[in-house]
Amino acid sequence: xxxxxxxxxxxxxxxxxxxxxxxxxxxxxxxxxxxxxxxxxxxxxxxxxxxxxxxxxxxxxxxxxxxxxxxxxxxxxxxxxxxxxxxxxxxxxxxxxxxxxxxxxxxxxxxxxxxxxxxxxxxxxxxxxxxxxxxxxxxxxxxxxxxxxxxxxxxxxxxxxxxxxxxxxxxxxxxxxxxxxxxxxxxxxxxxxxxxxxxxxxxxxxxxxxxxxxxxxxxxxxxxxxxxxxxxxxxxxxxxxxxxxxxxxxxxxxxxxxxxxxxxxxxxxxxxxxxxxxxxxxxxxxxxxxxxxxxxxxxxxxxxxxxxxxxxxxxxxxxxxxxxxxxxx
Ligand code: AMP
Ligand code: TRP
Numbered sequence: 001x002x003x004x005x006x007x008x009x010x011x012x013x014x015x016x017x018x019x020x021x022x023x024x025x026x027x028x029x030x031x032x033x034x035x036x037x038x039x040x041x042x043x044x045x046x047x048x049x050x051x052x053x054x055x056x057x058x059x060x061x062x063x064x065x066x067x068x069x070x071x072x073x074x075x076x077x078x079x080x081x082x083x084x085x086x087x088x089x090x091x092x093x094x095x096x097x098x099x100x101x102x103x104x105x106x107x108x109x110x111x112x113x114x115x116x117x118x119x120x121x122x123x124x125x126x127x128x129x130x131x132x133x134x135x136x137x138x139x140x141x142x143x144x145x146x147x148x149x150x151x152x153x154x155x156x157x158x159x160x161x162x163x164x165x166x167x168x169x170x171x172x173x174x175x176x177x178x179x180x181x182x183x184x185x186x187x188x189x190x191x192x193x194x195x196x197x198x199x200x201x202x203x204x205x206x207x208x209x210x211x212x213x214x215x216x217x218x219x220x221x222x223x224x225x226x227x228x229x230x231x232x233x234x235x236x237x238x239x240x241x242x243x244x245x246x247x248x249x250x251x252x253x254x255x256x257x258x259x260x261x262x263x264x265x266x267x268x269x270x271x272x273x274x275x276x277x278x279x280x281x282x283x284x285x286x287x288x289x290x291x292x293x294x295x296x297x298x299x300x301x302x303x304x305x306x307x308x309x310x311x312x313x314x315x316x317x318x319x320x321x322x323x324x325x326x327x328x329x
Contacts, residue, residue: 014204015281066301222238231254
């Protein structure tokens with residue numbers, strides 16, 4: 001089974017990214033043949049960015065992923081822009097992508113509404129580049145959080161349309177979202193997802209947060225006027241989110257968490273969640289501190305990954321070009 005996923009470059013990876021995606025990437029290393037993970041710097045330029053910060057962010061993300069357990073010898077970890085086939089395939093696939101489908105993408109609507117500066121054509125084409133990322137490897141499975149469902153459906157549609165028109169060439173990938181933790185919510189606004197942009201600073205737990213910061217954010221997490229640690233019922237979004245987080249980080253089911261905290265106050269419950277998150281994220285933060293300073297080593301890992309990625313993607317590109325009548329043939 002070929003696994004592929006992509007992640008935006010930023011040093012501000014949060015608990016939602018960790019639980020919804022990064023945790024699955026690490027598990028995927030056992031099942032993936034190969035497991036391919038891409039830091040998508042070309043997607044990052046679809047909204048305003050600072051060139052120097054972008055390069056730094058790629059290093060931050062690389063170090064976070066390795067610290068979380070990705071082993072560049074057991075998976076293919078690389079920077080998207082190092083493998084030029086992604087951009088070429090993006091253009092080729094744009095020929096079989098419906099403008100109307102792109103217009104329906106929730107992420108495009110959200111991001112373009114929030115955009116104060118230029119709404120770029122790149123933002124509109126973002127899902128086509130994402131389709132190219134995956135289809136270039138003929139990946140079978142795409143582990144992501146819930147918010148990527150629509151993008152994965154679109155890439156399936158693009159693969160289907162390509163194959164109908166040019167013959168069986170591309171693979172329709174399957175979405176894989178975790179059963180628990182596919183959509184972690186903001187601690188301050190538990191009806192909104194935890195997010196790098198658009199989320200609240202106090203409601204977002206970052207992977208690199210110090211324990212004191214995590215404790216503070218959990219203490220001020222929004223709950224409700226009741227007192228029951230239960231996930232169903234009106235206004236229970238805040239508590240439900242904390243139960244879900246605790247269930248993942250402690251690897252226990254949500255019912256037994258409700259039973260354990262029956263009769264306990266919200267204060268004690270939040271304290272337990274904070275403690276469990278600190279324990280869960282600390283090893284990654286500590287390893288990150290060791291890995292991040294050695295940028296040569298990070299670049300060497302990315303370069304080795306890009307070489308392996310290129311070998312696979314270039315074969316697909318040759319087939320796609322041939323099928324479409326592009327180039328000499
Ligand atoms: P991004 O940082 O936008 O590249 O997202 C990386 C991965 O994290 C994607 O697979 C997202 O679906 C996932 N993700 C982002 N936010 C959340 C969240 N609040 N809960 C669960 N997964 C998330
Ligand atoms: N759009 C994804 C996100 O914001 C990142 C991404 C880019 C991706 N290319 C991908 C995810 C390919 C899965 C597969 O999270």
